[in-house]
Amino acid sequence: MKKQKLENYQNAVKDVKSKVKYDGSHPELAARLEKEILDTNPGVKWDDVAGLSDAKRILQETVVLPLFMPEYFQRIRRPWRGVLMFGPPGTGKTLLAKAVATECGMTFMNISCSSLFGNWYGESERLTRCLFELARAHAPTMNFIDDIDSLCKHETSRRLKSELLVQIDGLNNSNSTSGKMVTLLAATNFPGNLDEALRRRLEKRIYIPLPYFETRKELIQINLKSIELAPEVDIEQVAQKTEGYSGDDLTNICRDASLNGMRQKIAGKTIHEIKNILKSEMLKIPVTMEDFLEAVDKIKPTVSSGDIQRHEKWYSEFGSS
Numbered sequence: 628m629k630k631q632k633l634e635n636y637q638n639a640v641k642d643v644k645s646k647v648k649y650d651g652s653h654p655e656l657a658a659r660l661e662k663e664i665l666d667t668n669p670g671v672k673w674d675d676v677a678g679l680s681d682a683k684r685i686l687q688e689t690v691v692l693p694l695f696m697p698e699y700f701q702r703i704r705r706p707w708r709g710v711l712m713f714g715p716p717g718t719g720k721t722l723l724a725k726a727v728a729t730e731c732g733m734t735f736m737n738i739s740c741s742s743l744f745g746n747w748y749g750e751s752e753r754l755t756r757c758l759f760e761l762a763r764a765h766a767p768t769m770n771f772i773d774d775i776d777s778l779c780k781h782e783t784s785r786r787l788k789s790e791l792l793v794q795i796d797g798l799n800n801s802n803s804t805s806g807k808m809v810t811l812l813a814a815t816n817f818p819g820n821l822d823e824a825l826r827r828r829l830e831k832r833i834y835i836p837l838p839y840f841e842t843r844k845e846l847i848q849i850n851l852k853s854i855e856l857a858p859e860v861d862i863e864q865v866a867q868k869t870e871g872y873s874g875d876d877l878t879n880i881c882r883d884a885s886l887n888g889m890r891q892k893i894a895g896k897t898i899h900e901i902k903n904i905l906k907s908e909m910l911k912i913p914v915t916m917e918d919f920l921e922a923v924d925k926i927k928p929t930v931s932s933g934d935i936q937r938h939e940k941w942y943s944e945f946g947s948s
């Protein structure tokens with residue numbers, strides 16, 4: 628019986644190893660992490676991200692070029708240890724991280740700090756170590772740590788954090804010697820909560836602001852790519868009316884506006900009548916300017932001006948670009 632169990636376990640381990648190309652000492656943790664965080668093809672293109680040209684340029688210099696020209700990025704030109712994107716929520720930080728990984732053909736590891744919290748004593752450290760081993764096994768890899776500030780919040784995660792710092796320190800060495808590039812990109816909505824130790828390792832700190840007028844226009848166009856619009860729809864006017872809205876807010880406005888035609892069409896009808904409306908008929912209803920204006924009225928911006936001030940203050944103190 629025991630032998631059977633052992634064999635099952637060994638087979639499971641073998642199976643995991645063959646799948647993840649991982650040959651570290653914790654295949655079961657690796658398998659768990661792989662399930663939670665590994666995304667081999669996030670499928671977001673540069674063009675899906677509106678605006679943010681500064682951030683794109685910096686990410687190209689810090690992530691993309693070192694990957695393509697490792698010989699150039701040695702010694703004093705060594706790649707930055709870690710890059711931080713900070714800014715209000717819904718401004719495209721996660722989207723941009725995915726776009727970088729897609730454009731570079733990198734494995735994308737989308738890590739939320741909660742996936743590193745273990746149940747047992749010492750498990751968090753093992754998970755963290757394992758995460759970086761896994762990243763090297765899948766290199767080139769982008770380790771994207773979302774909401775990295777949450778590491779500085781809980782007393783209980785101190786051991787996890789010190790292991791993470793050790794691993795970040797090790798990144799540079801492995802980059803330059805083995806050619807297996809693992810890049811650390813982190814994001815936060817609360818940069819002020821980062822302590823000095825983490826801040827120091829996130830050497831490049833990029834501000835991702837709320838979208839400006841031009842970016843809002845581009846963002847609305849991206850969202851409406853496959854949607855039928857009435858001829859009078861004036862995207863410039865929608866962009867003008869949405870100062871202070873985040874990219875996520877704007878996406879919500881577009882979604883809401885684009886559903887309005889359907890709402891009107893089914894108003895007062897029974898389920899049976901609705902079933903009989905032709906799908907093609909539904910798809911042909913164009914989105915009107917009125918739909919947009921209604922949606923703008925209904926959906927309020929989520930980011931407050933206090934939030935913006937907090938970010939700008941941190942940017943002037945600690946930002947780099």
Ligand SMILES: Nc1ncnc2c1ncn2[C@@H]1O[C@H](COP(=O)(O)OP(=O)(O)O)[C@@H](O)[C@H]1O
Pocket residue numbers: 675676677678679715716717718719720721722723814846849873874875876878
């Ligand atoms: N610059 C942008 N270009 C295109 N879409 C955006 C942009 N910023 C935000 N969005 C929209 O908002 C959603 C949330 O963005 P996300 O990247 O998760 O924000 P963050 O990580 O900064 O909180 C995206 O899925 C996208 O629909």
Ligand SMILES: [Mg+2]
Pocket residue numbers: 720721722773814
């Ligand atoms: Mg995000």
